[in-house]
Amino acid sequence: MATELKLKELSKKPDIFCHGHRMCSGCGAPTVVKMVLLATEYPVVISNATGCLEVSSCIQDLTAWKTPWIHSAFENAAATIAGVETMYKSLLKRVKMPENVKFIAFGGDGGTYDIGFQSLSGAMERWHDMLYICYDNGAYMNTGIQRSSATPLGADTTTSPAGSAIPGKLQPRKDLTKIMAAHGIPYAAQASPSHWMDLMKKVRKAHEIKGPKFMNIIAPCNRGWRSQTDDSILLSRLAVETCYWPLYEVEDGKVKVTVKPKEKKPVAEFMKPQGRFKHLFAPGNEALLERVQQEIDKNWERLLKEDAAE
Amino acid sequence: MGKIAAVTGNEAVANALRQANPDVCSLYPITPQTDIVQRFASYVSNGQVDTELINAESEHSSMSAAIGASAAGGRVVTATSSQGLALMWEMLHIASATNLPIIMPLVNRALSAPLNIHGDHSDGMGARDTGWIQLWSENAQEAYDNTVQAFRIGEHKDLRLPVMVCMDGFIISHSIERIEYLEDKQVKDFIGEFVNVNPLLDLEHPKSYGPLILTDLYMEFKRLQHEIMGRVKKVVLDVAEDFYKLSGRRYGLFESYRLEDAEIGMVVLNSAAGTSKDVVDAFRDKGIRAGLLKPRLFRPFPYTEIADALKHLKAVCVMDRADSYGGYGPMFMEISSALYQVTGNGSGVAKPKLINKIYGLGGRDYMPEQAEQVFTELDAIAKGAPVKLVKDYIGVRE
Numbered sequence: 066m067a068t069e070l071k072l073k074e075l076s077k078k079p080d081i082f083c084h085g086h087r088m089c090s091g092c093g094a095p096t097v098v099k100m101v102l103l104a105t106e107y108p109v110v111i112s113n114a115t116g117c118l119e120v121s122s123c124i125q126d127l128t129a130w131k132t133p134w135i136h137s138a139f140e141n142a143a144a145t146i147a148g149v150e151t152m153y154k155s156l157l158k159r160v161k162m163p164e165n166v167k168f169i170a171f172g173g174d175g176g177t178y179d180i181g182f183q184s185l186s187g188a189m190e191r192w193h194d195m196l197y198i199c200y201d202n203g204a205y206m207n208t209g210i211q212r213s214s215a216t217p218l219g220a221d222t223t224t225s226p227a228g229s230a231i232p233g234k235l236q237p238r239k240d241l242t243k244i245m246a247a248h249g250i251p252y253a254a255q256a257s258p259s260h261w262m263d264l265m266k267k268v269r270k271a272h273e274i275k276g277p278k279f280m281n282i283i284a285p286c287n288r289g290w291r292s293q294t295d296d297s298i299l300l301s302r303l304a305v306e307t308c309y310w311p312l313y314e315v316e317d318g319k320v321k322v323t324v325k326p327k328e329k330k331p332v333a334e335f336m337k338p339q340g341r342f343k344h345l346f347a348p349g350n351e352a353l354l355e356r357v358q359q360e361i362d363k364n365w366e367r368l369l370k371e372d373a374a375e
Numbered sequence: 376m377g378k379i380a381a382v383t384g385n386e387a388v389a390n391a392l393r394q395a396n397p398d399v400c401s402l403y404p405i406t407p408q409t410d411i412v413q414r415f416a417s418y419v420s421n422g423q424v425d426t427e428l429i430n431a432e433s434e435h436s437s438m439s440a441a442i443g444a445s446a447a448g449g450r451v452v453t454a455t456s457s458q459g460l461a462l463m464w465e466m467l468h469i470a471s472a473t474n475l476p477i478i479m480p481l482v483n484r485a486l487s488a489p490l491n492i493h494g495d496h497s498d499g500m501g502a503r504d505t506g507w508i509q510l511w512s513e514n515a516q517e518a519y520d521n522t523v524q525a526f527r528i529g530e531h532k533d534l535r536l537p538v539m540v541c542m543d544g545f546i547i548s549h550s551i552e553r554i555e556y557l558e559d560k561q562v563k564d565f566i567g568e569f570v571n572v573n574p575l576l577d578l579e580h581p582k583s584y585g586p587l588i589l590t591d592l593y594m595e596f597k598r599l600q601h602e603i604m605g606r607v608k609k610v611v612l613d614v615a616e617d618f619y620k621l622s623g624r625r626y627g628l629f630e631s632y633r634l635e636d637a638e639i640g641m642v643v644l645n646s647a648a649g650t651s652k653d654v655v656d657a658f659r660d661k662g663i664r665a666g667l668l669k670p671r672l673f674r675p676f677p678y679t680e681i682a683d684a685l686k687h688l689k690a691v692c693v694m695d696r697a698d699s700y701g702g703y704g705p706m707f708m709e710i711s712s713a714l715y716q717v718t719g720n721g722s723g724v725a726k727p728k729l730i731n732k733i734y735g736l737g738g739r740d741y742m743p744e745q746a747e748q749v750f751t752e753l754d755a756i757a758k759g760a761p762v763k764l765v766k767d768y769i770g771v772r773e
Contacts, residue, residue: 108578112443113585120587128583133575135446136585137469141439147429148401148443148451153576155398155427156449163578184439187432 067106070265075103079131086129087121091294093284093301094118094200096258098171101198101282104265107272108132109167110153112146114176115139117207117286118200140180142170143188143197150193167272168195174215175205178241189248189277196271196278199241202286210289214239217309218360219353220341222289227344232353237360245279246315252278254314254323259302263312263323270314283310291340303335308365313372320371332361377556377622384515384547387554388454388480388540389414391522393424394562395478398449398569401429401440405459406492407544408482412454434459438466438477445475446584448574450526453477456544457484460498464505470537471506472600473584474572476529477537479507480522483645483696484544485737493738494544496644499673500697500705506600508538508607509674511644513630515552518542520624521671523557526566527614533606535572541673543646545738557622565621604675611672628677630669631684633659637666639753640685640727642710643694644670647734647741651694654746658754665750676709682717685710688727689757692749696735703766707731728756731766745769 068074081102088095094117102109110133113119119136122129137145150168157164172181177199185197204222205211212225218237221227225234246253251274256264264282271278283304285297292300304310305324309332312324333354336342345354382390389411392400400419402412418424429444431437437453445451455463460481470477483499485491499509510525512518518540525538542548557565573582588596608628615626632652634640643651648669658665668684670676685691691714695704703711711729718726732749735741748769756762 110447110575110578119585123583123586125586125588125592128586130583131581133578133581134583135443135575137439137442137473138465141436141466144431144436144439145443147436148399148440148445149447149575150443151401151427151429151440152399152444152447152449152451155425155444156447156576158425162576166576166578183432184436187436190432191430 067269070262078103081109081131082122083129083131085127087124088117089288091287091297092117093202093258093286093297096297097200097282097284100258100261100264101169101268104268105167105272107165107167108163109169110146110149112136112142112149112170114142114170114172114181116173116176118171118173120207139176141184142172142176142181143185146170146195147188147191147193150195168193170195170197172197172199173206174199174201174203175213178214178239186248189245189250189279192276194275196268196280199281200284201281202284202289203238204289206286206289215241218357219345221344222341232344232350240364242279242281249318250277250279252314252316254280255310255312256280256282257301257305257310257312258282258284259298259305260312260324267314289341291343292338296338300335300338303330306330307332307335308361309335311365311368313368320368322368322372329365332358377558377561379553379555381551381553382515383410383549383551384518384542385410385482385549386414387515387519388522388542390556391519391562392452393418394523394557394559395450395452395526395566396424396563397426397452399429399441399444399451400426401431401437401444401451401453403431403434403437403455403459405434405456407484407494407548408454408456408459408480410548411480411482434462435466438463438470441477442466442470442473442475445470445477446473447576448571450569451477452479454480454482456482457486457498460502461486464502467502467505467507472596474535475537476535478522478525478529479537479539480518481539481541482544482548483541491737492544494546495736495738496695496697499539499541502539503674503705506536507674508536509672510538510540511671511673512540512542512547513645513648513669515547516554516624518547519554519556520618520622520626523562523565524614524618524626528607528610530569531610532570532572534603534610536603536607541645546646561621565617607675608672608677626671628672628680629684630671632667632669634666634668634684636664637688638664639690639750639757640666640668640688641692641694641746641749642668642670642685642706644673644696644706647694647696650741650743651746654743654750657747658750663750663754670706676713678709678713678716681710682713685714685727686717686724690728690730690753692730692732692753694749695731695733698733698736704731704733707766728762729765730756730762733766733768734770739770741770
């Protein structure tokens with residue numbers, strides 16, 4: 066019997082990603098991981114791409130993982146867990162093992178959108194029974210805030226710095242969730258830790274589906290976003306309410322927006338508390354700020370149409 | 376006695392993998408290895424093995440999946456060549472440092488650029504520092520025998536290391552030779568059941584694989600890898616002894632051919648050793664005491680044993696089918712180092728004079744005439760002629 070999605074009940078569940086890890090205070094990623102694992106009611110094996118989460122959670126003989134966990138390199142969390150899952154499938158034929166073991170890969174946006182993209186695409190196409198979770202903080206935060214293909218338009222990063230000639234990143238972000246859905250996998254979704262119930266329901270739904278699943282979860286990084294350490298949930302909520310980060314799922318090709326903001330806020334509300342967008346509010350950059358809003362509006366309207374079409 | 380068959384090196388090796396019946400095989404096609412994995416895929420499709428196949432989207436993912444599968448707990452194989460091995464390079468280090476006994480035939484092929492699909496040893500030599508055990512094979516029989524033995528070696532409780540079994544692309548992988556198979560049951564009994572050590576899939580005892588280890592213990596970790604490598608020679612010899620009892624075929628750390636009373640000698644890997652042995656015989660017929668040493672275990676390198684086998688010679692040529700531009704050939708460096716420890720360092724033992732020939736790159740034919748040229752030069756050096764050029768190329772157009 067699955068634990069009810071009530072805070073009182075969930076708080077009684079022992080953590081399998083436990084205290085002692087060394088993630089920065091205010092980081093969104095460990096919150097995302099805890100929510101994913103709290104929602105998981107099965108034995109679980111995890112693979113982890115090199116990145117903040119990995120370097121901070123298993124150091125020498127100390128580990129924060131109370132469940133089997135493997136890290137091998139940066140670009141291959143999907144291929145690595147695919148190997149684990151395949152061995153499980155092979156052993157099930159001849160060895161007595163627990164049934165319904167779940168396989169989860171965690172990667173940041175650098176390890177997922179960029180260097181790990183091929184490995185992820187391959188694993189999804191091979192139909193491994195796994196859930197890939199990207200915690201998206203919009204840059205290579207572990208190495209010091211470098212631009213990734215998940216970095217939003219206009220953001221200041223250390224490799225797309227906002228300077229006197231170039232105002233930060235000039236390209237919009239790659240829409241990875243859509244790209245993963247286009248693989249024809251049975252389940253792809255976007256979630257946010259601000260909407261924990263929605264996030265956990267999606268994880269639970271994913272676990273009940275055989276085959277490859279992908280979830281993209283926004284995970285604010287106060288170091289890279291240049292924001293307050295206690296604003297992680299606030300900012301992930303604003304990301305949803307401004308439709309910068311729409312909450313939706315694509316199940317068997319059907320698009321469903323799972324949270325529709327009552328009132329769509331201007332994206333400036335999400336951007337203003339973040340130092341990485343500070344230059345966009347300076348005189349002379351109005352056009353770029355306007356373009357950011359237009360991109361968001363266009364994507365949101367397209368998503369609503371896809372949702373309505375079903 | 377097992378079945379005698381006329382098969383290619385690839386077919387022989389594919390059959391060794393079939394007989395080992397691995398739990399998982401990850402694969403990616405690359406010439407000239409492709410034939411191994413496509414044969415293996417047919418064994419899977421026809422139910423001749425219990426293996427689950429992973430058709431990876433690159434060699435990097437193929438090795439990554441092999442690592443995941445091996446850490447999960449079970450017998451894992453893959454195979455590659457050339458650019459494929461180069462793409463795996465990062466993961467090769469991780470497989471060995473994680474003590475995962477993955478078995479991988481490497482069908483030796485040149486590296487780009489220029490693109491060339493034919494045999495040389497650039498790929499394997501480039502992987503010599505990855506922490507893998509390397510066994511090199513002269514012909515299809517040796518490739519088969521080494522593959523069978525590789526499982527026992529890599530999976531040995533004192534080692535738990537990945538093993539690369541090397542054979543020459545096309546020359547061996549695609550040529551049909553007579554080989555003697557072991558029976559399926561003989562191989563099964565010889566290799567034994569796979570024994571897990573700390574499998575990730577032991578859900579009741581969760582393990583974390585792949586920690587971050589910084590300045591305080593990284594170096595100790597690396598030294599431990601070297602220490603484990605130090606145990607390999609004994610295991611290789613023990614396994615070879617058991618294999619001899621089973622097959623009647625003897626293997627050591629290297630093969631000596633007419634070397635004991637020789638004055639001049641050639642050190643050469645893989646298929647070129649076969650051609651060279653004929654030339655050794657021809658020189659012996661002429662009254663010139665020629666001999667040959669063919670390394671089998673290249674990593675770890677048996678420095679002392681090889682130096683002992685060569686130290687009495689007057690002149691030695693080390694043949695390299697791989698190059699280090701601006702340096703000596705990779706095997707020459709090993710042989711020089713090995714001999715210096717025995718004959719240098721004030722030991723008073725006379726040193727053999729050493730020369731290095733680069734041959735056969737990108738599948739350039741290695742002909743008996745080239746071996747004759749080498750032995751003629753060695754004979755002259757042994758008789759007092761000066762060494763004109765330590766490193767030189769043979770069989771190259773001027």
